[in-house]
Amino acid sequence: MDPLVIGHRKFGSRLIMGTGGASGLAVLERALVASGTELTTVAMRRLDAGGGPGVLALLERLGIEVLPNTAGCRTAAEAVHTARMAREALETDLVKLEVVHDERTLLPDPIELLDAAEQLVDDGFTVLPYTNDDPVLAAKLADTGCAAVMPLGAPIGTGLGIRNPHNIEMITSAASVPVVLDAGIGTASEAAQAMELGCDAVLLATAVTRASDPEAMAHAMRLGVEAGRLARGAGRIPRRHWAQASSPSVE
Amino acid sequence: MTTVWLNDESREVPVGTTLAALMAEHGVPERGVAVALDGAVVPRASWATVRLLEGARLEVLTAVQGG
Numbered sequence: 322m323d324p325l326v327i328g329h330r331k332f333g334s335r336l337i338m339g340t341g342g343a344s345g346l347a348v349l350e351r352a353l354v355a356s357g358t359e360l361t362t363v364a365m366r367r368l369d370a371g372g373g374p375g376v377l378a379l380l381e382r383l384g385i386e387v388l389p390n391t392a393g394c395r396t397a398a399e400a401v402h403t404a405r406m407a408r409e410a411l412e413t414d415l416v417k418l419e420v421v422h423d424e425r426t427l428l429p430d431p432i433e434l435l436d437a438a439e440q441l442v443d444d445g446f447t448v449l450p451y452t453n454d455d456p457v458l459a460a461k462l463a464d465t466g467c468a469a470v471m472p473l474g475a476p477i478g479t480g481l482g483i484r485n486p487h488n489i490e491m492i493t494s495a496a497s498v499p500v501v502l503d504a505g506i507g508t509a510s511e512a513a514q515a516m517e518l519g520c521d522a523v524l525l526a527t528a529v530t531r532a533s534d535p536e537a538m539a540h541a542m543r544l545g546v547e548a549g550r551l552a553r554g555a556g557r558i559p560r561r562h563w564a565q566a567s568s569p570s571v572e
Numbered sequence: 573m574t575t576v577w578l579n580d581e582s583r584e585v586p587v588g589t590t591l592a593a594l595m596a597e598h599g600v601p602e603r604g605v606a607v608a609l610d611g612a613v614v615p616r617a618s619w620a621t622v623r624l625l626e627g628a629r630l631e632v633l634t635a636v637q638g639g
Contacts, residue, residue, distance in 0.1 A: 339638070339639040340637040340638060340639065341637055341638040341639055342637075343637060349637070362638065362639030363635040363636065363637065363638055363639065364635070364636050364637070364638025364639055365606075365633045365634070365635060365636075366633060366634065366636045366638075367579045367631070367632065367633060367634075368579065368600060368605060368632040368633065368634045369579055369632075376635060376636060376637045377603075377604045377634075377635050387635070388639075389635060390638060390639040392638055392639055402608070402611070402613075403633075405606075405613045406606040406608060406613055406631075406633045407606070407633075407635075408606075409606035409607075409613050409615060409616070410604055410605050410606035410633060410634060410635065411604065411635060417639060419639075526639060
């Protein structure tokens with residue numbers, strides 16, 4: 322497959338993984354390997370909060386680039402601070418910018434998000450904002466200099482798939498930067514659908530880490546993303562109202 | 573002694589203690605962590621020269637599974 326280009330980086334895999342929700346590092350490792358991912362998110366938390374740096378060592382060993390997120394931030398100021406801490410700790414300019422409004426929906430706060438994106442772009446970050454499935458906001462984020470836009474398919478962790486495919490298609494058809502479908506994916510057909518809608522990549526975590534068999538689901542997601550990408554490029558047939566015979570007529 | 577706050581827990585340290593000394597005392601790893609002093613990121617290269625003042629608020633973050 323042709324590489325995914327984000328900023329000055331190229332990735333052979335179009336599946337970006339998250340590490341949240343995995344029951345242990347061994348399970349996570351098998352899932353990451355099966356997914357074929359080359360870019361994977363981590364969260365930033367207090368050192369004494371438990372968990373330790375085990376996940377970093379794992380990603381390093383697997384040769385997977387780390388994508389720190391700003392999960393848990395509610396304001397632009399918090400997100401900018403967390404991004405700067407992540408840059409210092411992980412020595413990367415990449416950041417998955419997440420500024421959510423409330424715990425119940427975990428939906429992005431568009432006003433704080435755009436503010437934070439502007440500040441981080443100015444500060445030299447390669448910014449990948451997790452955004453609503455709003456074509457206007459996505460265009461504004463791209464205009465500020467974000468390296469990609471990452472609209473949600475459905476709220477984080479819901480596994481509801483792509484609730485507004487038309488909006489996603491409007492975002493991909495107008496996008497000046499890569500579009501990554503982020504959040505809401507529940508199963509492989511939905512990852513394929515994201516790619517068929519013109520997304521450049523898919524980011525998911527829960528659908529794999531909380532599946533009964535994370536390794537198998539990771540493999541399925543990898544194939545789904547690849548299948549969707551190929552189908553998008555192959556040019557699907559137009560939808561027709563009436564049947565059209567695919568065998569020659571009897572005459 | 574000087575009172576400083578490490579991730580919201582108070583610590584008594586000798587006057588003039590450096591950030592590097594406090595981090596070493598608490599076994600903070602060499603890599604994968606970042607420290608903010610009173611809300612501003614302190615680059616690792618500066619840890620050895622930053623001396624902690626009374627009431628300093630330190631935040632130490634690392635990467636964990638998430639996202």
